[in-house]
Amino acid sequence: xxxxxxxxxxxxxxxxxxxxxxxxxxxxxxxxxxxxxxxxxxxxxxxxxxxxxxxxxxxxxxxxxxxxxxxxxxxxxxxxxxxxxxxxxxxxxxxxxxxxxxxxxxxxxxxxxx
Amino acid sequence: xxxxxxxxxxxxxxxxxxxxxxxxxxxxxxxxxxxxxxxxxxxxxxxxxxxxxxxxxxxxxxxxxxxxxxxxxxxxxxxxxxxxxxxxxxxxxxxxxxxxxxxxxxxxxxxxxxx
Numbered sequence: 248x249x250x251x252x253x254x255x256x257x258x259x260x261x262x263x264x265x266x267x268x269x270x271x272x273x274x275x276x277x278x279x280x281x282x283x284x285x286x287x288x289x290x291x292x293x294x295x296x297x298x299x300x301x302x303x304x305x306x307x308x309x310x311x312x313x314x315x316x317x318x319x320x321x322x323x324x325x326x327x328x329x330x331x332x333x334x335x336x337x338x339x340x341x342x343x344x345x346x347x348x349x350x351x352x353x354x355x356x357x358x359x360x361x
Numbered sequence: 362x363x364x365x366x367x368x369x370x371x372x373x374x375x376x377x378x379x380x381x382x383x384x385x386x387x388x389x390x391x392x393x394x395x396x397x398x399x400x401x402x403x404x405x406x407x408x409x410x411x412x413x414x415x416x417x418x419x420x421x422x423x424x425x426x427x428x429x430x431x432x433x434x435x436x437x438x439x440x441x442x443x444x445x446x447x448x449x450x451x452x453x454x455x456x457x458x459x460x461x462x463x464x465x466x467x468x469x470x471x472x473x474x475x476x
Contacts, residue, residue, distance in 0.1 A: 347464075
């Protein structure tokens with residue numbers, strides 16, 4: 248079975264630019280979460296989506312936004328990029344049913360802002 | 362909000378020895394505690410998890426223990442192998458009903474297993 252897929256794998260952008268990252272969850276999973284992982288740190292929660300609605304938001308500025316599509320795939324958008332946005336962006340999917348707490352991560356998108 | 366502390370930050374063991382990684386959490390409402398293994402250039406891989414209604418869980422060479430009173434949980438790896446070398450993260454969340462909640466991660470432990 249295919250796991251969580253993310254695209255692109257690597258991306259280089261310039262300060263001030265905008266970026267869109269994409270995620271496809273595991274087949275049958277309806278919940279997608281986004282995390283930012285700075286080098287040497289644990290992942291930090293950005294957003295959670297379920298049934299196309301935002302169900303949670305971490306402590307990130309409004310430059311970060313996301314959405315979920317009817318097929319449960321998701322996009323993360325970041326505007327006005329800063330050097331500090333350089334990180335690995337991870338997408339995690341979850342079945343989101345009664346008793347299902349597990350989150351499964353994709354390989355991530357490595358974003359470098361110069 | 363929730364805070365998760367993880368120790369040690371680095372751990373080096375000889376092949377065949379055991380490895381123990383410890384985490385503490387601050388929010389007594391947290392009830393789901395997964396452990397992830399992250400290899401270089403890859404996303405975190407869920408290796409084992411435990412819920413607050415259980416004190417211990419085992420899966421082959423890996424076990425996790427939870428002490429709700431002390432608010433700490435630990436990962437135990439026995440008979441370590443070189444392929445166990447990776448960064449391990451603990452996490453905590455307030456999962457309820459059909460919602461998994463967002464994960465709060467520790468800072469990670471880099472485990473090196475020497476052949």
